[in-house]
Amino acid sequence: MLQFFKKLIRPFSKMRWAIGAKLRALFARPLDRATCDALEQLLYEADLGPKVTADLVEALRIHAKEHPDPAGFIPFLKTEIRALFPERKVSSLTSPPHVILVTGVNGSGKTTSIIKLAHRYQQEGKSVLLAAADTFRAAASQQLATWAERIQAPIIRSQTGSDPAAVVFDALNSAKTRKSDLLIIDTAGRLQNKTALMQELAKMRRVLTQQVPGAPHETLLILDATMGQNALDQARAFHQFTPITGIILTKLDGSAKGGIAVAIQKELGIPILWVGTGETMEDLIPFDPASYVDALFND
16 A cells, blocks of 8 residues: 555655645634635645535535634545545456446547556456457557557457447457457547447447446546546546446646546546556556545645
């Protein structure tokens, strides 16, 4: 856990802003209306979102009436935020093949996250087959294939413009034949054409369910932490198209507003399962709420 904490806290320790230091300076004065307004602005700027921010300020205002010692304000806020996150449950793999459908907008770090996830399972001794079902962009399939070669993972792909559901069908048959432990499927993320995306995802899910009852067993959404509230809007949109079971939050090493994880949890209730904190294969780590909150309030 110590190693995890150091790795998760590293991106925040390099930020130009330091919410912990700012809060301590803020709480050096009485918790009056002006202080609460300043607190609201600070939390909002940290990307905790308007709902979370308003709830936290009101909760602290009530708490301070019975516990006026400002030394307890930051621990109180940390406890309130930590309570928003459920305990992370380690997902157990189903009988092979365990199917993971991955979606997210272009540029969110979808391809590299898929490869990092595949690499993690390979390190655990699992066999992984990849499927390039983002057939809308030739570059997407090629990029995934290039990365797949680096980790020596087999991949099923097709020509640009071909039916994504057909790729999924072939990939699932191949996974069965190979007796692969996991099938990880890359899908298109063009939100500008929501109707087409919704139809594509629905068709792929039907193909999967027909061949393997219960598939896909996981549907993961890739979100770019640097996008802030736009990431929350993306999550809402994708969740309308297909039930999202978990989130991979990428680029925390480049985000100055790491509080977006709090807003996502509060407003959508979708668990954040993994976080990306760098460029190497090992820079995809399980999301730990306690370590995350400590990092968020770090000086």
